Amino acid sequence: MGRAKRMERVVALTKILVDHPQHLFSFSYFCKKFEVAKSTLSEDVLAVKTGLELFGLGKVETLSGAAGGVRFIPGHKLEDDNEFLKELAVKLADPERILPGGMLYITDILCNPQLVVRLGEIFRSRLQHLAPDYVMTVETRGISLALLVARAFNVPLVMARHDNYVTEGPTVNINYVSGSAKEIRTMGLPKRMLQPGSKVLIVDDVMKAGGTGRGMVELATEVGAVVVGKAFLIETAEPATKMLEDYTAFFRLHSVDGENRKITIEPILG
Amino acid sequence: MGRAKRMERVVALTKILVDHPQHLFSFSYFCKKFEVAKSTLSEDVLAVKTGLELFGLGKVETLSGAAGGVRFIPGHKLEDDNEFLKELAVKLADPERILPGGMLYITDILCNPQLVVRLGEIFRSRLQHLAPDYVMTVETRGISLALLVARAFNVPLVMARHDNYVTEGPTVNINYVSGSAKEIRTMGLPKRMLQPGSKVLIVDDVMKAGGTGRGMVELATEVGAVVVGKAFLIETAEPATKMLEDYTAFFRLHSVDGENRKITIEPILG
Numbered sequence: 409m410g411r412a413k414r415m416e417r418v419v420a421l422t423k424i425l426v427d428h429p430q431h432l433f434s435f436s437y438f439c440k441k442f443e444v445a446k447s448t449l450s451e452d453v454l455a456v457k458t459g460l461e462l463f464g465l466g467k468v469e470t471l472s473g474a475a476g477g478v479r480f481i482p483g484h485k486l487e488d489d490n491e492f493l494k495e496l497a498v499k500l501a502d503p504e505r506i507l508p509g510g511m512l513y514i515t516d517i518l519c520n521p522q523l524v525v526r527l528g529e530i531f532r533s534r535l536q537h538l539a540p541d542y543v544m545t546v547e548t549r550g551i552s553l554a555l556l557v558a559r560a561f562n563v564p565l566v567m568a569r570h571d572n573y574v575t576e577g578p579t580v581n582i583n584y585v586s587g588s589a590k591e592i593r594t595m596g597l598p599k600r601m602l603q604p605g606s607k608v609l610i611v612d613d614v615m616k617a618g619g620t621g622r623g624m625v626e627l628a629t630e631v632g633a634v635v636v637g638k639a640f641l642i643e644t645a646e647p648a649t650k651m652l653e654d655y656t657a658f659f660r661l662h663s664v665d666g667e668n669r670k671i672t673i674e675p676i677l678g
Numbered sequence: 679m680g681r682a683k684r685m686e687r688v689v690a691l692t693k694i695l696v697d698h699p700q701h702l703f704s705f706s707y708f709c710k711k712f713e714v715a716k717s718t719l720s721e722d723v724l725a726v727k728t729g730l731e732l733f734g735l736g737k738v739e740t741l742s743g744a745a746g747g748v749r750f751i752p753g754h755k756l757e758d759d760n761e762f763l764k765e766l767a768v769k770l771a772d773p774e775r776i777l778p779g780g781m782l783y784i785t786d787i788l789c790n791p792q793l794v795v796r797l798g799e800i801f802r803s804r805l806q807h808l809a810p811d812y813v814m815t816v817e818t819r820g821i822s823l824a825l826l827v828a829r830a831f832n833v834p835l836v837m838a839r840h841d842n843y844v845t846e847g848p849t850v851n852i853n854y855v856s857g858s859a860k861e862i863r864t865m866g867l868p869k870r871m872l873q874p875g876s877k878v879l880i881v882d883d884v885m886k887a888g889g890t891g892r893g894m895v896e897l898a899t900e901v902g903a904v905v906v907g908k909a910f911l912i913e914t915a916e917p918a919t920k921m922l923e924d925y926t927a928f929f930r931l932h933s934v935d936g937e938n939r940k941i942t943i944e945p946i947l948g
Contacts, residue, residue, distance in 0.1 A: 412732055419729025422692040459689025462682055507847050515846060515868060519837060521829030547818045552825045559791030567789060576785060577777050598785060
């Protein structure tokens with residue numbers, strides 16, 4: 409293949425950077441790939457940076473020195489993120505979502521890849537200062553969201569489970585009180601998944617009383633990790649007293665009124 | 679904001695297209711966003727297409743007419759995909775993955791966002807002729823993979839579960855025989871997740887005897903969907919007789935020899 413033109417290189421560079429959020433590529437990786445000198449690559453990188461930032465589509469960071477390189481930091485304009493959350497709040501308030509017992513059906517949202525990709529980036533934008541080494545969740549429904557939060561941070565996902573599985577190897581288990589159901593449940597984590605001393609961000613879809621979230625905090629602590637944050641897509645207004653403190657939520661669910669078929673939910677804007 | 683230069687538009691266009699695999703954007707969406715005429719946009723689109731295809735980073739399709747527009751088709755060069763599968767096979771053969779009972783620990787692979795994004799694209803490349811409306815899996819371990827296969831196809835994920843949950847609404851349930859454990863288990867799907875008559879691609883991480891896969895086929899059929907394909911990351915060589923036919927696998931696990939600490943696994947190249 410002949411040497412590519414600048415426009416072609418810039419397209420390829422954009423694609424590769426965007427596909428690997430937060431991953432630090434060495435300059436020599438791209439110099440070799442595109443068969444260009446570092447000075448030419450620097451101009452290409454600047455073009456990507458300028459284009460992305462002009463349209464509020466994320467940032468490009470360059471680090472100089474021997475350990476240097478270039479990386480893409482996902483994120484959108486704050487007003488675009490807020491607009492996205494407002495639109496999602498409208499979807500979440502659709503009375504068709506009302507389930508018996510005042511529950512809200514949100515599985516379709518969590519199974520929509522485009523929506524969870526964007527939510528993952530919004531979680532990261534609001535929580536970037538936490539710089540976690542892992543994102544942790546507990547099966548099942550929050551897995552898709554947690555995975556894409558992990559992707560936006562470029563860290564592995566760690567998945568706690570309610571049963572012991574032969575496919576997980578040795579696990580550390582704890583018992584916890586599921587806040588809403590007031591049941592004692594068990595939660596376990598494969599020992600090999602989490603390095604002791606690492607920083608963990610806990611992510612789940614819904615927090616009611618916070619019992620499950622608290623269980624995850626205890627489990628992470630039990631394996632020697634440090635919980636740097638807890639983030640939930642939706643928190644419920646009731647019960648007002650939570651078993652967790654210092655968490656982040658993106659929506660507050662005030663009420664699900666089955667009789668009048670009305671859901672009251674507000675986005676918590678950044 | 680003043681009108682952007684071509685290079686800046688092309689960067690933004692690349693980013694937006696790549697972020698929404700298979701999503702058809704109307705030309706007018708981009709004409710409005712970039713404040714350019716359609717002829718100018720056409721040249722921008724051509725630049726993105728040329729750059730991506732030159733480096734084997736996916737395709738750009740344009741459809742003309744009133745329902746027309748532009749979309750990004752994810753995918754890599756076949757030799758790059760094969761190289762990726764070969765490298766992953768080496769990782770999978772690490773003796774540290776051996777668990778008691780000849781099981782293989784793969785949760786870390788399935789919890790690595792970068793790897794599953796790429797695997798999702800490889801699944802799509804090999805199965806694009808199936809054109810599913812939904813990707814379906816069963817909790818828990820295959821969810822991350824299935825979600826990113828769904829993302830590559832730009833369709834929703836449908837998640838069967840082993841228990842009934844108050845958060846899912848009415849479900850359709852079936853009993854099935856877990857092939858390896860010879861247990862009778864239950865699997866259910868929220869009725870509202872899947873439209874009758876829709877085309878479903880079943881995805882899971884590992885297929886041994888195929889009992890769980892067969893359960894998913896029965897469940898999908900029970901809700902009136904049409905199963906167009908079954909795809910598994912890994913199939914085991916044993917048992918040789920499977921409860922499923924006509925499936926696609928990307929790795930074949932021949933043996934896990936705990937005594938000699940040796941795993942034999944081969945990638946199934948495209």
